[in-house]
Amino acid sequence: MSATPVRPVALVTGSSRGIGLAAAEALARQGFAVAVNGPAEDAELSAAVARIAALGVPAAxxxxxxxxIDGHDAALAGIEARLGPLTTLVNNAGVGVLRRGDMLDVSEESWxxxxxxxxxxxxxxxxxxxxRLLSRQRAPLFHSIVNVTSSNAVAVAEQRTEYCASxxxxxxVSKALAVRLGREEIAVYDVQPGLIATEMTAPVIxxxxxxxxxxxxxxxxVGSADDVGTLIASLASGRLPYTTGLSIPADAGMLVPRF
Ligand SMILES: NC(=O)c1ccc[n+]([C@@H]2O[C@H](COP(=O)([O-])OP(=O)(O)OC[C@H]3O[C@@H](n4cnc5c(N)ncnc54)[C@H](OP(=O)(O)O)[C@@H]3O)[C@@H](O)[C@H]2O)c1
Structure with missing residues (x-):
């Protein structure tokens, strides 16, 4: 009797919509089981889970x-109880500023x-x-963390200083994690989207x-959520072998120096 193949398992934060949902779908198409996350158990989250499950992979x-932060351990344990050992974390959840404007008016709350x-x-x-990964014997699968930062990690948007700084x-953090986790063969990437059409950018698109x-x-x-989601799934599937610690602009060359 042949053994059941071991399936990679990903948690994608902020995957109820936008880039996170597109990444979850692209991972599902690669055969990943996917844990779909949003801050609340609402209709948007349920609809996202249904879309992943419709692709024929386990979804939760x-x-x-x-x-x-104090809820992280329980959340990861709950996911692993339902989907099996995690191989992949996509840190995609993100928020914009409470109000665009002069940085001299930025509130502590928004910061x-x-x-x-x-x-x-x-x-x-x-x-x-x-x-969790380091505390156990891991399956011979590609393990990675993919962080979704922004072009604003390097380029100033004067009206959104606190977002850029975060x-x-x-x-x-991505670079530091790559250094610490390299010896464990866990790859860490930083994806930096540019101008992507999602709910977050709807007012300015x-x-x-x-x-x-x-x-x-x-x-x-401008880019689509699928453009970035496909890139994330490619990285998480190990399609860039022998790489880690990379920052990858997903910005159609927006920040290529020119004059
Ligand atoms: N769109 C762009 O042009 C662009 C450019 C550069 C970088 N990015 C980055 O890409 C990532 C995704 O952006 P997007 O455009 O897809 O944004 P989006 O459409 O606003 O989606 C954000 C997702 O994150 C979730 N989320 C927010 N706060 C959360 C929290 N505390 N805990 C769990 N989930 C949370 C949201 O859920 P709720 O709606 O339920 O809160 C939603 O599912 C973000 O990190 C963003 O900064 C986007």
Whole structure:
């Protein structure tokens, strides 16, 4: 009798919609079992789980607020009880600023919210994930963490300083994790999306589209959630062998130096 093949298992944070959902779908198409996350157990999360399950892989709802660090361990344990040992963590959940405007008016509330979700949660969820992986014998599968930061990890958006600073922190967390986890053969990547059409960018997407068409991006168009989701799934499937610690712009060349 042949043994059941071991299946990779991914948790994608913030996968109830947008880039996270697209990443979850792309991972499912690669045969991953997927834990779908959002802060609440709502209709959007259930619909996302149904979309993943329809692709023929095990899928589970994993509602938890990534900013609640004390809930991480229980959340990961719950996912593993349902889907099996995790191989992959995609830290995608993120929030924008509470109000765009002059950085001289940034509130402490907006600063803390950006850092709690976009940076602190990325570090501590990765820590909890890595501790679990290191505490056991792992299947001979590719193991990785993929963090979704932003072009704003390197490029200033003057009206969203606290967002930029939190994404720069997450980019450094990615590099540090790559250094620590390299000896364990766990790859760590930092994906930096540029101008992507999702709910987060809906209020400004027309302006972004115009600027892309005028040459801000080398491909004269904004990106889709599927563009970034496909890239994330490629990285998490080990399609870039013998690499770790990379920051990968998903921005149609927006930040290529030019003059
Ligand atoms: N769109 C872009 O152009 C762009 C560019 C650069 C970087 N990014 C980054 O890409 C990631 C995804 O962005 P997106 O455009 O897909 O955003 P989105 O459409 O706003 O989706 C964000 C997802 O994260 C979830 N989320 C937010 N806070 C959470 C929390 N505390 N705990 C768990 N889940 C939480 C949201 O759930 P709820 O709605 O239920 O809160 C939602 O599922 C973010 O990290 C964002 O900063 C996006």
């Amino acid at each position: 709802a994993a509602p938890f607020d990534v900013a609640r 803390d919210r950006c850092f709690d979700v976009n940076a602190k949660a990325v570090f501590f969820l990765s820590q909890a994930f890595a501790r 994404k720069a922190a997450a980019a450094m 027309d302006t972004y589209r115009e600027r892309a068409e005028q040459g801000l991006t080398l491909f004269p168009r």
